[in-house]
Amino acid sequence: MTSRRPVLAGNWKMNGNLQLAQELVAKFSSELDSDAVEVVLCPPAVFLANVKQLLEQNAAALAGTRIGVGGQNASALDGGAHTGEIAASMLASVGCDYVILGHSERRAMYGDTTVSVAEKFAKAIANGLIPILCVGESESERQQGNTFDVIAADLEKVVETNGKRAFDNAIIAYEPLWAIGTGNSATPEQAQEVHAFIRAHLAKISDSDANAVRILYGGSVTPDNAVELFAQADVDGGLIGGASLDADKFINLCQMAVSAK
Numbered sequence: 672m673t674s675r676r677p678v679l680a681g682n683w684k685m686n687g688n689l690q691l692a693q694e695l696v697a698k699f700s701s702e703l704d705s706d707a708v709e710v711v712l713c714p715p716a717v718f719l720a721n722v723k724q725l726l727e728q729n730a731a732a733l734a735g736t737r738i739g740v741g742g743q744n745a746s747a748l749d750g751g752a753h754t755g756e757i758a759a760s761m762l763a764s765v766g767c768d769y770v771i772l773g774h775s776e777r778r779a780m781y782g783d784t785t786v787s788v789a790e791k792f793a794k795a796i797a798n799g800l801i802p803i804l805c806v807g808e809s810e811s812e813r814q815q816g817n818t819f820d821v822i823a824a825d826l827e828k829v830v831e832t833n834g835k836r837a838f839d840n841a842i843i844a845y846e847p848l849w850a851i852g853t854g855n856s857a858t859p860e861q862a863q864e865v866h867a868f869i870r871a872h873l874a875k876i877s878d879s880d881a882n883a884v885r886i887l888y889g890g891s892v893t894p895d896n897a898v899e900l901f902a903q904a905d906v907d908g909g910l911i912g913g914a915s916l917d918a919d920k921f922i923n924l925c926q927m928a929v930s931a932k
């Protein structure tokens with residue numbers, strides 16, 4: 672059985688400020704003394720360099736932990752006349768190690784598609800970033816029994832675009848659309864069922880070690896439901912929205928991810 676280090680990624684979305692960054696770094700400096708969990712802070716792009724600088728300024732106090740910075744999106748292009756876009760190379764240049772790709776909010780409101788997300792994935796890995804690939808179904812897709820098909824299509828397009836080793840250094844986040852921001856998390860059993868499918872499908876379509884790929888759950892994770900979710904065999908941590916904006920809740924979730932395994 673491959674042991675997988677859990678990941679707790681905090682997706683601030685279009686929220687937060689430098690004060691939150693300072694609060695999080697101070698709390699991690701004083702209360703997290705384990706490298707058994709990989710923590711990823713994903714603030715809005717304007718704060719990425721500041722958050723990275725804060726982590727570097729507190730490196731001594733953060734020694735023995737694993738905390739990195741990630742973008743919330745990246746362009747499928749390298750650069751040019753694309754107002755408002757951010758290239759993967761730019762994220763890497765300010766110290767990002769990760770980038771969230773294909774979040775359902777970007778698919779719903781900003782034109783991300785299965786094809787464009789696979790192309791963004793290519794730019795991320797070409798620039799040394801670890802993609803956090805978001806997949807998940809809508810309520811109607813689940814009700815129609817299409818959950819696995821929807822997720823399989825995204826995984827297969829990434830492999831088709833990036834090759835059979837695409838997931839060697841990537842993270843997947845299963846985020847059922849009906850659970851995001853609703854307070855209505857998937858049950859541990861629902862999460863485990865989909866995570867197990869994702870892992871099995873990866874083994875079928877790619878040459879990456881499917882047992883080594885971290886698969887995070889996202890969608891209304893809080894300290895009240897995290898223990899059971901993180902205890903599931905194929906749940907390797909979480910992609911956290913709302914609760915990542917509260918330093919106490921977020922570090923609590925990190926500690927739960929450590930103790931759950």
Ligand SMILES: O=C[C@H](O)COP(=O)(O)O
Nearest residue numbers: 682851852890891912913
């Ligand atoms: O990226 C995070 C997910 O969208 C979950 O957000 P949430 O924890 O606020 O439901």
